[in-house]
Amino acid sequence: MLLPLLGAAPPQGAGAAPSARLQNAFAAAAAEYQVPQSVLLGVAYLQSRWDAHGGAPSVTGGYGPMHLTDARTALARTVTHDHASGDARGDDSRAPLRAAEPVPTEAQLPARLKTLVRAARLTGIPAARLRSDAAANVRGGAALLAAAQKGLGKPLSAAPSDWYGAVATFSGADDTATAATYANDVFAVIRDGERRTTDAGQAVTLAADPTAAPRAAQLRAAGLRKADTSGTECPRTVSCEWIPAPYEEFGDGDYGNHDLADRPKDQSIDYIVIHDTEATWEQTLKLVQDPTYLAWHYSLRSTDGHIVQSIRTKDVGWHAGNWYVNAKSVGLEHEGFLAQPDSWYTEAMYRSSARLVTYLGKKYGIPLDRQHILGHDTVPGPTTSTIPSMHTDPGPYWDWAHYFALMGRPFHATAGARSDVVTIKPDFARNKPQFTGCAKAGEACAPHGSSAVRVYTAPSEDAPLVKDIGLRPGGQDSTIDVNDMASRVSTGQQYAVAERRGEWTAIWYLGQKAWFKNPRKQPTAVPARGLVVTPKAGASEVPVYGRAYPEAAAYPAGMTPQAISPLPYKLLAGQRYVTGGRTTGEYFYSPTFDTSTHTVVKGKDVYYEIQFAHRIEYVRAADVQVVPVTKS
Template structure:
């Protein structure tokens, strides 16, 4: 898709995009604020260079044409990790998910066809041209207003039902949550410069009160009722994952637990499904598959809960993390580099994460809000198979702004710790392997920076001996995390030189470009650790398991196996917190045999590389940076 026509080709001068919204609104009789508000919630007015979203939506209005997107984009699932990540039972791998056929696609993934009929614009124009795309979206809104028997009013308040219909949701709660978000944008206003360099403004209308009673006339279903654990600000339904036994001592697809009474919940793990919504729901309801707590739909931010939060899902590939985390799967069957997530899903996800963090006291930082690609392998043999979603194109900076924790400097210049924060749209490192091995991916904004062995873009990338035991250099492949630091991650500074900053990373000094006039990191406060005096190096672990003496009779001792890395004397790493060694023994379907083993050995979690790691407290000393 890197050869797709530019969706910004018809925006040659400043103000063009703003005028395109105004012209489309006038042509179809849609209030400009409504058209701008809907577009903001879909794409934040970005054109994404004509590339589809993770659910096949094109352009600022996110007109969906998943048939075309499916035909053009590859499907793959990197890694072969055991999603459960516990040697006490056989491996449970998820494997690649089958993408939907064209016949299986619901109407919400085919809105571009309808927009073409209504606007007279060709599908190609709607996919690649912003003016046509905006007209298509305006035509859909106008049609929804007509079909509801309502006039084309100039008052945005009269368009609540049409906006709810635009979401594509088939249940009333999700449609209402989507419309409420749109009207919240209209009330508060918005302004930004798009990915095409266009400045767009939506003036605030603080006194706007939409006609919410219109929702009842849409005839949408009520969501499936059940014991959902969601904030009121998201539309959430209960679609349970099965807890079923199916012979030879095997069962699925999760474990019953009693969290947080039995174990604390310390992490939230962000995933990308690499499957359509309908396929995702089928998979999580298969007892032979794997499981997670929540799925989020890209088109409208709808949430489905599958497991009670007290139970343990099989999602992260690391049993220690699984036992102490909540997994959120974000819909995305397209793993192309230039695919993108809707604002609706980012907002819904952020609200859910804020709720979970508040409920369990989880810090809103990148040592506790993890990507699946930040979860460490449990032992050396599992490192290479660990998954790499949501990858370098997830906008962590925007996500943390929505979480209410924007990534800003917390220390003065030349601090001992930095937090990675490149400017997302302008940061476009070259990646390869998105569609074909070795082929360059389409240019796209990224929240990651690349790490070199010296302060030069020509210097080799740092090595990851866990991914490449033979000592080969890391690569720029989109799934290679060996020389990558991601937005929000904090590292101890090793050196600064000539517009470059070095951090301690995987036991080595790693450099990234960080010029003062265009910083890609911010100075930060933090707690760091280093090996105790007299120790040349200390081992690093992928899980924090108890010492052997802590295990009661009948529970097999789990090996405390170090990873192949070493934390060397003089190096420092940012600390995320500490925990006593803990192991959740759950090898049987009957939960009466489950046991939580706790030891006396204390571990610190650290930002060691792209993935987090653990070190024993007895091996290190801790100080302020």
């Protein structure tokens, strides 16, 4: 049966260009399993943007362009990082929380995490080949789509619109709203078309087909549940379900896992913090419903982008390890129990997350930039002793450039070539810094596109890496371990330029000059405008803080003031750091379950948030002066 192809496939055969092999694989698989090529391409785009990731699994154990899941194999190389190591509340009023439960066995995993095994049965292709061979992986995805179509009692039609139900089923979603949202996204890709070069250098094109229309009625035969969406705070363009975190006292004044508040009435919401869960979806929901554990506002599922809200945004979750940031933020946990740092995140989850962040940013006036949309790895340690225990998710393989482009806020040059501020912006697919420790300490990670750029003490890759005296008080050298944040910058972050030498740029970072390679032909940063802070005239150095707490005089009688604890870092005379804005010192006092005692202490001291290193920090406005950068 000859199927009409929405994008003319490159010529088949030995003479085809090597860069066209993946396009040819889609055409061949579509013909073999009688799936419209546009449907196969659209599904693969929403899964992986057609990338193969060198055979590395996603955060949920999905392999290849079709994101065929094989959790059992991926679990064998899992390295997890427990959310409860330390105090995620970031406050000394509670003891450290217990550890998360272990990852479940294969028998406990849902079918959506074992689709590669089923594809192997349908195609006869060995599982190992489905994991490592992109063309075989595409064949496996086509077989699953054809099986879904047949399972719904539908013919293997040449019309893309006839495959809406099969696409929704392919998502693995167990509720109608999520399946429909996923299928709608696939059909939007088909209607609009896409074209890109993959991480393996493969040129793939999906020609636009404005006639491809969703047929939601096809979902009736899928037998999916209806999720509880009542009370959720989500945009209409995502699937969002309400599964509440409990607010319970469980013994002698002890309670978890969040605090009731009245934001933004009692305090502003200034940040959104991006995490990965380090747990399965089922465990994630179990943990957020456990009153003795932690809680965050939203959880996002990898395979289909489904969102669960568990805390009202007016309330304060315990998720960031810094109580000041907790009190001023909304926490988003992205499914990632296979949290190998070289793992990747699905397009479906990126899109849902970007829509949610855009919605929350508009609702609360949160700027959509890296100074306010924080990775957990950029949240500062609130005190010196907490710096080494701060978390490193979502890691160097989270594609910040793509994420912000989905929000309609792409990173680009905003000033002339000689500006004294730069925005970090490497080409994600081509930027592959070497890391170790993904599967085993000291062992090299597989090459992988990254948002991270390494910084050195001199303009040479043979120079020592920049040291972080907060992370290693003994002065030990920094490493290239995937969880070592001491000597790296990340896409979208902005820094003040200290010097330029040929292909190298120096920025002010951790109180010193930090050099990164920035060649003209493959730049890792672009010029930008902005505001920077520098010590006031006459000051040789000023202290740096991990939280913006009010002065002691602001606390009411009977309440012990929180210490204004400087970190071991210094902002030295002549150095400049980009500021994300100013804020007045605040402290959310909530040591007991009884909300009648909760108070937001507001002071008069003003702080500036600065991009001091990989993590943000704060300086007092009384210690610095603000300087606009206008050089172009």
